[in-house]
Amino acid sequence: QVQLVQSGAEMKKPGASVKVSCKASGYTFIDYGFSWVRQAPGQGLEWMGWISAHNGDTNYAQKFQGRVTMTTDTSTSTAYMELRSLRSDDTAVYYCARGLNCSGGPCYVRPFDIWGQGTMVTVSS
């Protein structure tokens, strides 16, 4: 079945970096793209950006520009999100979601129909 499986929980110190993976299965990887969304404890959803698995194009929310890098590996059908210079307020659950349609032409944004299970990232000294 179509699913996204994310890497496990991470604990990091302030100033460090974290890289979260999201492995896709059950569909043609390069026909879609991914958004990354985070949710701080007890808070709402925050969109971080998207990446096309078709050609690697990215679009980051302004808040994360310069601090986030999203990549994909088509050989393993895996998407990655790296966040640098971590602060305590980066403590959150990070989700990947299938949210870009790239089949048959230019990519276009679409609702998130498949989500990963989430990865808890804790930033603490």
Added chain:
Amino acid sequence: EIVLTQSPGTLSLSPGERATLSCRASQSVSSNSLAWYQQKPGQAPSLLISGASSRATGIPDRFSGSGSGTDFTLTISRLEPEDFAVYYCQQYSSALLTFGGGTKVEIK
């Protein structure tokens, strides 16, 4: 950036009652590119509605979406016990996606 404002923040209702959730955009959402998600504690969100009014696969017909432009509504006609959760709207009409702050539907 399109800002989405959801109201109310919390809705206290009993099973069997009707729930009406609002999502207002700071500017027009083109092509009705508005989605609704449900999130239960400890779970990832799941897609309920896309295109403002189209139910996702497997979503029961007690869930309905309506609206256009800047004002959108999610209606749950008769609340079932499993419907008590947090609901988020999201716009995808611009390349910079945004979510509303969420509405919690709790048991009264």
